[in-house]
Amino acid sequence: MAHLTDKPALLGQQSALPASPEEAVLDRVPNPHPDTDYLARFTAPEFTSLCPVTGQPDFAHLVIDYAPGEWLVESKALKLYLGAFRNHGAFHEDCTVRIGKDLAALLKPKWLRIGGYWYPRGGIPIDVFWQTGQIPAGLWVPDQGVAPYRGRG
Numbered sequence: 001m002a003h004l005t006d007k008p009a010l011l012g013q014q015s016a017l018p019a020s021p022e023e024a025v026l027d028r029v030p031n032p033h034p035d036t037d038y039l040a041r042f043t044a045p046e047f048t049s050l051c052p053v054t055g056q057p058d059f060a061h062l063v064i065d066y067a068p069g070e071w072l073v074e075s076k077a078l079k080l081y082l083g084a085f086r087n088h089g090a091f092h093e094d095c096t097v098r099i100g101k102d103l104a105a106l107l108k109p110k111w112l113r114i115g116g117y118w119y120p121r122g123g124i125p126i127d128v129f130w131q132t133g134q135i136p137a138g139l140w141v142p143d144q145g146v147a148p149y150r151g152r153g
């Protein structure tokens with residue numbers, strides 16, 4: 001799944017949505033500011049996967065924050081990778097943590113966290129959070145900006 005060359009495989013060409021996360025390619029590009037601590041954020045408010053038991057669609061609002069080291073994730077590859085979960089059956093916890101671990105393995109960031117804010121299944125919303133370690137000293141990390149689920153309240 002991880003593509004580890006300095007030249008992105010998907011950038012600048014038509015690319016079909018991968019059939020599964022296993023078939024997806026995550027590309028990385030060099031960070032032009034590896035000596036500077038800063039936060040990059042990707043938000044996927046319409047993430048979907050499938051319930052592994054019922055096959056019904058599950059929906060989440062994902063927020064991925066990371067402090068880059070030598071590498072940045074290439075955004076087109078990330079979008080296609082996340083889209084590849086559309087037909088993938090897995091529990092909320094598995095999807096959220098897997099995405100975080102895949103990105104951490106590819107990028108080797110100074111720090112990474114992912115928040116998976118899942119819409120209710122069976123009347124219960126499930127929020128899943130994972131991070132690689134402690135926030136680097138002095139790094140400004142804003143709130144992820146997703147309110148707790150309140151239903152109709």
